[in-house]
Amino acid sequence: MPDEVASSTSTEGAFLLDAEAVAAQLGVDPATGLSDAEAAGRLAADGPNELRGTPPVPTWRKILAQFQDPLIYLLLAAVAISLLAWAVEGAHGAPVDSIVIAAIIVLNAIIGYTQEAKAADAVAALGAMTAASSTVLRGGELKTVPSSELVRGDILVLTEGDAVGADARLLTATGLRIQEASLTGESASVTKNAATLPEPAPLGDRANMVFKGTSVAQGVGRAVVTATGMATEMGAIAEMLDATVEEPTPLQNEIKRISKALGIIVVIVALVVMITFILVQGVTSPADLVVVLLLGVSLAVAAVPEGLPTILSVILAIGVQRMAKRNAVVKKLSSVEALGSASVICTDKTGTLTRNEMTIERIVTASGQADVTGVGYRPIGEVVGRDGELAGAQRFEAQLVLGAxxxxxxxxxxxxxGEWQIQGDPTEAAFLVAARKLEGITxxxxxxxxxGEIPFTSERKMMSTLDQDSADGTLVLFSKGAPDVLLERCTRLQVGEGTVPLTAALRQQAQAEVExxxxxxxxxxxxxYRVVDAAERSVDPADELDPALxxxxxxxxxxxxIDPPRGEAAAAIAEAHRAGIRVIMITGDHPVTAxxxxxxxxxxxxxxxxxxxAELDTLDAAQLRAVTRDVSxxxxxxxxxxxxxxxxxxxxGQIVSMTGDxxxxxxxxxxADIGVAMGITGTEVTKEAARMILADDNFATIVAAVRQGRVIFDNIKKFLRYLLSSNVGEVLTVFxxxxxxxxxxxxxASGEGLVLPLLxxxxxxxxxxxxxxxxxxxxxDPEVDDVMARRPRGLTDRAIDARMWGGILSIGLVMALAALFSIDMFLPGGLVEGHDTLEVARTxxxxxxxxxxxFNALNARSETSSAFRKMFSNTWLWGSILLGILLQIAVVQVPFLQVAFGTAPLDLAxxxxxxxxGSVVLWYDEIRKLILRALARRRGAAPVAPVAPPSPTF
Structure with missing residues (x-):
């Protein structure tokens, strides 16, 4: 076989060639298959039948990635400045400032690496499964080989329940139906045949091809492999995946902006204060220069929230753990908040919003319509008439339909x-489930x-079986298929326990019911059905049935x-709408079904x-954006x-979440801003691409994750409000x-030269x-307000908006004024005459x-709600406040800490x-929030926004 000819055969063109021609080009005899030696040679030449995976990231790179953040760069600069000041001062003792800041940086890296490693382990465990195998014809013998060893030219032998291991051109097909939902999104199995197509066709209409990653729902067939690995249709999607750029999350963008702004502010504030210090108090000696350098260091430390990276990592890690308990595995810490910011959830239908379990919901007979309750393959439910109880003629007819x-x-x-499972075509299985719901029929x-059996083919669009009643020996032919095909072969209509001629009017009525x-x-x-006379048909199972029957x-x-919706999906979608999130369905299914x-x-x-x-193909980018605003x-x-x-x-301008399997x-x-894969039905390619995986394939878990993401973002704003206002207070106190x-x-206050309000x-x-x-x-912090009662934040919305900055600056100013006034109270001179030493006043x-x-920690829990609302719901906060008080008492009253921090003991006064x-901050903020709530009420903020032979008896 010429390799250059074989390599040119691909999935794209094979469906336009006769099966024999494809086999000839691939150099294989369909009757015997490849030899083992030939298969081994092709495997060595083409490589394993596997999709190209993402190369594993070395551990050292994962660790290094934890330090690649602008805020970390600022902290490293603070370490360097601290070391410089320590060296200028004479390098006495240990550089405590530098060591503490460096420890914070290392701690942040450890937390980030550990949590992401845990998430990776969870994803790996979720994806662990038995390696797939395929049955092939090699050297004239049937063999089972790992699917990864399939090569071009292999003859695949397909039977019901098999996973298709590679793209292949069908040689033969008998009643063959393939489940292609994972590739095309079509929920119903697709009928296949070996006939050559007359013209090019889209993927879902290539009836003479089978594709890697799909499965056999019914029937048997043989096919010659035309493409393996990355050359398959699944491989083409994987290639597209490699070319897709992964966008940073909104939180990553926001923290990057904040870090950049803080870096600029640190430099400006430090320079301004140092210049002001020199101009006001002067520098006359090297000792004074050291004081100025120390002042610059202290301001850099005060302006940069050193704890922000660590706290952010811890908060996101806690969010990851909470989500994991709700069956949502988050692969990256930074993705936790992104789902909470989503304004649009794009979701697949089959298996995501629906159960991917074909279910009979309606039975229409001559006596009317009956409804079948219950969904999925669990046979729980009943068959009821439109007026309630199913009885008389309608019951007999329904039993006949389901029995046949x-x-x-x-x-x-x-x-x-305890789990109900099917083997075979899901549409056929729907009859087995529905029959168990009608008492007496089993x-x-x-x-x-x-x-005997006359199998289903795509040309006939029906199948029949000949069954014998063991009670009286009666032979009955039962048929099911496309209603229009069956009606053409019917001459009578079942009405109750008897039959009547199928007149033109009755035939038209039956067709209208189908439509x-x-x-x-x-x-x-x-x-x-029809009762078969014994003379028409021998009961010898070896005899073939004549389609003339x-x-x-x-x-x-x-x-x-219908493939029924998941019961919990409707409630989850309603909750998403309440939160101002739009849900869009994107599916490969029929428009009417969708x-x-x-x-x-x-x-x-x-x-x-x-x-x-097809309509989307006619739209340019601007037209497509216009359509997406209106169509869901x-x-x-x-x-x-x-x-x-x-x-x-x-x-x-939307923040988009995309779910799928x-x-x-x-x-x-x-x-998408955050991709969400299904853990049970999702393919490995999908899980690799996603940032979050749902272990239970439950759409409601997505909405629960949205709520958790919003709570996390609220909490991030809380500690940003707290840290930044506190840091502003420190900077303004010094300045x-x-x-x-x-x-x-x-x-x-001192005759020793330059004096700082804080050391x-x-x-x-x-x-x-x-x-x-x-x-x-x-x-x-637990959820204080209903986070799902607000609209999602916009793409251009900032975590710290103008109003929040106003609060941060004003609260920081109040802190600084309170601290400076307290110093003035106890120092001799100044606005208020005091009598204590500089050390006592500074303490x-x-x-x-x-x-x-x-006190500001209580304020920061909400931008507008009173600090006294749900004041004691967070015991951890009160514990941290108590710890802060005890630590401050220790640093003031314990002698060796007094030496380390330059403090003096204080009395009760x-x-x-x-x-x-200190409490002035609380009362100021209560007044500010009262004004904000009054202004909001005045504006009236809008709330956020469905005589014949006897009939067989069943």
Whole structure:
């Protein structure tokens, strides 16, 4: 076989060639298959039949990635400045400031790496499964080989339940139906045949091809492998996935902006204060220069929230753990918040919003319509008439329809460990489930023994079985198939226990009933039968049935089958809508079916329309964006269409989440702001592309994750509000203390030269100890307000908006004024005459600032709600406040800590003043929030926004 000829044969062109021609080009005899030696040679040349995986990231790179953040760069700069100041000062003792900041950086890296490693382990465990195998013909013998060892030219032998290991051109097919939902999104199995197609056809219409990643629902067949590995249709999607750029999450963008802004602010503030210090107090000696450098270091430490990276990692890690308990595995910490910011959830239909379990919901017979309750393969439910009880003629007819459909059937329904499972075509299995819901029918079905079969083919669109009633030996031919095909072969109609001639009017009425079911998005299957005279047919199972038996049938009725929505999906969608989140269905299914399911779930109204992939192909980028603003159902779409839709929504300013389980969903999942894969039914390609995996495949888990994401983002805002306002308070205390040193008595407090309102070690103490524990407690604050009653934040919305900045700056100013006033109270001179030493007055200012920040922890839990609302719901916060008080008492009253931090012991009067002045922050913020609530009420904020032979008896 010429290799160059073989390599040119691909899935793209094989369906346009005769099967024999494809086999000839691939150099294989379909009767014997490849030899083992030839197969080994091709495997060595082409490589294993596997998709190219993402190379594993070395551990050292994962660790290094934890330090690649602008805020970490600022902290590293603070370490360097601290070391420089320590060296200039004489390098006495250990560089405590540098060591503490470096420890914070390392701790942050450890937390981030550990949590992401845990998530990776969870994903690996979720994806662990037995390696697939395939049956092939090699050297004239049937062999089972790992699917990874399939090569071009292999003859695949396909039987019911097999996974298709590679793309292949069918050589033969008998009743072959393939489940292609994972590749095309089509929920129903697809009929296959070996006939050559006359012209190019889209993937879902290539009836003479089978594809890697799909499965055999029914029938048997043989096929010659035309493509393996990355050359398959699944490989093409994987290639598209590699070319898809993964966008940073909104939180990553926001933290990057904040870090950049803080870096600029740190440099400007430090320079301004140092220059002001020199101009106001002067530098006359090297010792004064050291003081100025220390001042710069202390301001850098005060302006940069050192605890932010660590606290952020801890909060996200806690969110990951909470989500994991709700069956949502998050692969990256930064993705936790992104889902909470989603304004649009794009979701696949089959297996995501629906159960992927074909279910009979409607039975239409001559006596009327009957409804079948219950969904899925668990046979729990009943068959009821439109007026309630199913009785008389209608009951007999319904029993006949379900009984005949169950006998003309090759599917199996079994229970294993409490779970009901099917083998075979899901549409056929629907009859087995429905029959168990109608009392008395199962025992009647058991009387019949199969004596022969006329299999289903795509040309005939029907199948029949010949069954013998063991009670009286009667032979009955049971048929099911496309209603229009069956009606052409029927001459009588079942009415109650008897039959009547199928007149033109009755035939027209039956066709109208079928059309009515189709209009309601039901897949329809007709059922018919005839009693066979023994003379017409031998009961020898070895004899083949003559298709001529499928004439003069009695039409029993038609069933409406649908892949039902998940019961919890409608409630989850309603909750998403309440949160201002739009839900969009994107599916490969039929438009009528898609709209029906979307309407049942409340995504759209019953009069909505679906836009098809063919229509999307006619739209340019601007037109597509306009369509996505109005249309929420898309049907018959390809992987490229899904990716275009996600990109169009993002271009329109939406934060997009994409959910799915099939290979065809993977590129869109990767491109979306956060991709969510199904853990049970999802393919490995999809799980690799997603940022979050649902272990239970439950759409409701997505909404629970949205709530958790919003709570996390609220908590991030809380500790940002707290940390930044506290840091502003520290900076302003030093800046205003230097600027107005003479006014508050600091200039005359010591004859030793330059004087600072706070020492560098005191600022470090406040910033790293007193700040961090309340901020961490705020990060796990329970949900105070209903986070799902607000609209999602926009793409351009900032975590810290103008109003929040106003609060941060004003609260920081109040803190600084309270601290400086407390210093002035106890220093001689200044605005208020005092009588204490500089060390005592500075300790009072230091302690007042600490208490102000602890009171501010209560303020920071909400931008507008009173601190007294649900005040005691967070015990961890109160624990952190108590810890802060105890630590501050220790640093003031314990002798060796007094030496380390330059403090002096205080008496009760001093402590009382510290508490009273520190509480001013709480009362100020209560007044500010009261004004904000009054303004909001005045504006009236809008709330956020469905005589014949006897009939067989069953």
């Amino acid at each position: 459909g169950t006998l003309a059937n090759d599917a199996q329904l079994t229970e294993r460990d 025992g009647q079905i058991a009387r019949f023994r199969r004596r 009515a079911l189709s209009a309601q998005a039901f897949r329809t299957l007709g059922v018919a 499928e004439q003069e049938l009695v039409y029993a009725g038609v069933v409406g089958i 709209v029906r399911i979307a309407a049942d779930l409340g995504i759209v109204g019953s009069s909505a329309r679906a836009v098809t992939g 159902v898309y049907a018959r779409v390809s992987p490229e269409h899904k990716l275009r839709l996600v990109d169009a929504l993002q271009a329109d 099939g290979v065809n969903d993977a590129p869109a999942l990767k491109s 205003l203390g230097v600027l107005f040193a003479g006014l508050i008595g600091l200039s005359d 560098a070690t005191q600022i470090l103490w406040i910033n790293l100890i007193t700040d961090s524990t309340p901020a961490l407690a705020m990060g796990i 009072v200012g230091f302690t007042t600032l600490v208490f102000a920040q602890l 001093h402590w009382g003043a510290c508490i009273a002045l």
